[in-house]
Amino acid sequence: MNRYHKQQLFAPIGEAGQRAIQHARVLVCGCGALGSVIADQLVRAGVGVVRIVDRDFVDITNLQRQMLFDEDDVRQQTPKAIAASEKLRRVNSEIIIEGIVGDITSETIRELAADVDLIVDGTDNYETRFLLNDWSLEKNIPWVHGGCIGSYGQVMAIVPGKTPCYRCILPEEPDPGTALTCDTAGVIAPAVHVIGSLEVSLALQLLTKTFDDSKPSIWHVDVWRGDFRKIDLTGLKEAGGCPACSGGQRDWLHGQRGARSAVLCGRNAVQVTPSSRAKLSLEKFRQDWQQLGVVTSNPYLVKLALNDGTSVTLFGDGRAVIGGTEEISVARGIYSRYVGQ
Amino acid sequence: MITVLLFAGARDVIGSDRVTLVWTEAASVDALRARLSEEYPVIAGLLKSAMFSRGTSYLGREALVQPGDEVGMIPSVSGG
Numbered sequence: 001m002n003r004y005h006k007q008q009l010f011a012p013i014g015e016a017g018q019r020a021i022q023h024a025r026v027l028v029c030g031c032g033a034l035g036s037v038i039a040d041q042l043v044r045a046g047v048g049v050v051r052i053v054d055r056d057f058v059d060i061t062n063l064q065r066q067m068l069f070d071e072d073d074v075r076q077q078t079p080k081a082i083a084a085s086e087k088l089r090r091v092n093s094e095i096i097i098e099g100i101v102g103d104i105t106s107e108t109i110r111e112l113a114a115d116v117d118l119i120v121d122g123t124d125n126y127e128t129r130f131l132l133n134d135w136s137l138e139k140n141i142p143w144v145h146g147g148c149i150g151s152y153g154q155v156m157a158i159v160p161g162k163t164p165c166y167r168c169i170l171p172e173e174p175d176p177g178t179a180l181t182c183d184t185a186g187v188i189a190p191a192v193h194v195i196g197s198l199e200v201s202l203a204l205q206l207l208t209k210t211f212d213d214s215k216p217s218i219w220h221v222d223v224w225r226g227d228f229r230k231i232d233l234t235g236l237k238e239a240g241g242c243p244a245c246s247g248g249q250r251d252w253l254h255g256q257r258g259a260r261s262a263v264l265c266g267r268n269a270v271q272v273t274p275s276s277r278a279k280l281s282l283e284k285f286r287q288d289w290q291q292l293g294v295v296t297s298n299p300y301l302v303k304l305a306l307n308d309g310t311s312v313t314l315f316g317d318g319r320a321v322i323g324g325t326e327e328i329s330v331a332r333g334i335y336s337r338y339v340g341q
Numbered sequence: 342m343i344t345v346l347l348f349a350g351a352r353d354v355i356g357s358d359r360v361t362l363v364w365t366e367a368a369s370v371d372a373l374r375a376r377l378s379e380e381y382p383v384i385a386g387l388l389k390s391a392m393f394s395r396g397t398s399y400l401g402r403e404a405l406v407q408p409g410d411e412v413g414m415i416p417s418v419s420g421g
């Protein structure tokens with residue numbers, strides 16, 4: 001019996017659906033809590049190519065809910081995309097699993113998403129989602145949005161031309177500090193697993209062409225109170241007027257919107273991205289930094305822990321995660337001091 | 342009167358699952374958003390990115406809320 005036997009027995013998938021899944025290429029954007037659940041299920045389902053992209057490395061506070069990581073990953077500061085792809089190759093060696101350490105930006109998305117049939121949202125911020133939405137509309141490929149916080153979350157499939165898009169439900173990026181973040185509201189594992197699973201359910205429907213796009217909707221779920229609410233978005237689709245899917249604006253894709261620095265949710269850290277993409281010699285920084293503080297490294301990054309409690313974790317693409325601050329200006333100062341312009 | 346059912350962060354911040362507002366004539370969702378911001382400044386930030394529903398249907402910005410309606414306010418969620 002083949003490894004997908006039980007999944008094929010499920011009538012809406014069947015043998016034809018299973019073949020479609022095995023021929024599909026899917027991009028998992030972000031591999032934190034949601035991304036772990038999503039990548040795990042897509043790999044087990046047999047998706048032909050699963051590309052996992054994440055910009056961060058494993059931290060001790062991730063283990064409470066990010067199911068693909070363990071304490072070894074924390075000790076070795078393994079990038080999440082690497083830890084996840086290595087683990088998942090042991091789960092399914094018959095498919096292609098690509099782990100890519102990097103940020104999804106208006107520049108990188110052109111390579112990262114060029115050849116995929118579907119994008120699934122494992123990100124933790126609005127900006128990347130608006131970018132995914134622009135890409136989806138521009139290239140006419142579907143994506144599945146999911147987000148969660150505390151005990152609740154939301155899930156929605158976006159099929160260009162058929163359903164409302166992400167910007168239909170959220171016309172403008174919320175001002176910093178106005179939306180809840182997991183820094184203040186926390187997040188529990190059950191919420192992550194339910195939302196991630198609902199995303200994969202929609203993903204499998206899209207891949208097997210069984211998704212019903214005539215009834216667009218968004219799920220709102222509160223796993224603590226057991227509240228599952230499906231909001232019918234038909235009215236929204238009919239109203240039109242969306243700057244992205246009706247108006248054709250691609251503000252994030254064309255780089256008119258989007259910052260070079262991002263506060264990382266729940267990490268007391270800021271990611272700083274250089275103004276042009278770089279290819280750095282991590283070995284050089286490893287040596288240069290020896291006098292400045294405690295230096296640790298692995299093949300993907302070098303970390304400098306400074307005496308004042310801040311730290312610089314530098315990746316080969318020139319990005320750095322500045323730990324110990326949530327002030328973008330402070331982080332940028334640290335970046336230019338230790339990494340350069 | 343109208344009743345606004347609060348979900349997710351809005352319920353947590355206000356500490357109740359609903360609020361009622363005096364509502365004498367039909368007015369838009371945008372007007373409701375402004376009114377809630379005024380009376381509950383603590384959720385003003387969340388309101389900007391919240392969606393509204395009546396029953397199981399989405400209410401657009403210009404949709405009219407009638408006296409006696411029960412509408413839901415659902416803040417957007419961005420973690421992951």
Ligand SMILES: [Zn+2]
Binds near residue numbers: 166242243245
């Ligand atoms: Zn739209």
